[in-house]
Amino acid sequence: MGEYVLEVCSGRAAWQVQPSSLSQIEMSEVSEKIISSGWECTLKNRLCYTFSGPVDLTLFPSGKLLIKTPDQQIADDIAKKHIETWLK
Numbered sequence: 001m002g003e004y005v006l007e008v009c010s011g012r013a014a015w016q017v018q019p020s021s022l023s024q025i026e027m028s029e030v031s032e033k034i035i036s037s038g039w040e041c042t043l044k045n046r047l048c049y050t051f052s053g054p055v056d057l058t059l060f061p062s063g064k065l066l067i068k069t070p071d072q073q074i075a076d077d078i079a080k081k082h083i084e085t086w087l088k
Contacts, residue, residue, distance in 0.1 A: 003083045006076060015067045015075035017082055022063040025087065030059060033086040063087060 005018045031041055031049050039053035051057040055074060058066040065082050067075045 004079060006079050008072070009066070012070050013068065015069065015072070015079070017065040017067065017075075017079040019063045019083060019087060022087065024061060025063040027059060027061055030063075030086050034059070037081065037086070 003020055005020065007016045007018070008014075009016055027044075027049050031044070031051075034051055034057065035041055039051035039057060041049060042052050043050040047060075049059045051059070055078070056068040057078070058068075060066075065079070067078050069075055
């Protein structure tokens with residue numbers, strides 16, 4: 001699990017995925033990949049992009065992704081997709 005850190009947020013209602021080797025991403029490019037995976041972009045600004053779909057997501061310029069689900073398995077599956085597909 002050296003490519004990212006997956007941390008539960010307070011209240012256990014969400015998970016945060018922090019890529020290990022990124023400092024900045026092109027949010028519009030990553031957004032297109034998330035949309036093509038079945039999510040709908042609901043907000044775009046310079047601070048974050050938000051998405052609704054199977055679970056709600058928030059993407060940050062650092063590459064960090066907030067996954068709004070209490071289910072660790074769902075969060076882990078999305079984290080892997082984020083690192084292995086969306087950020088590539």
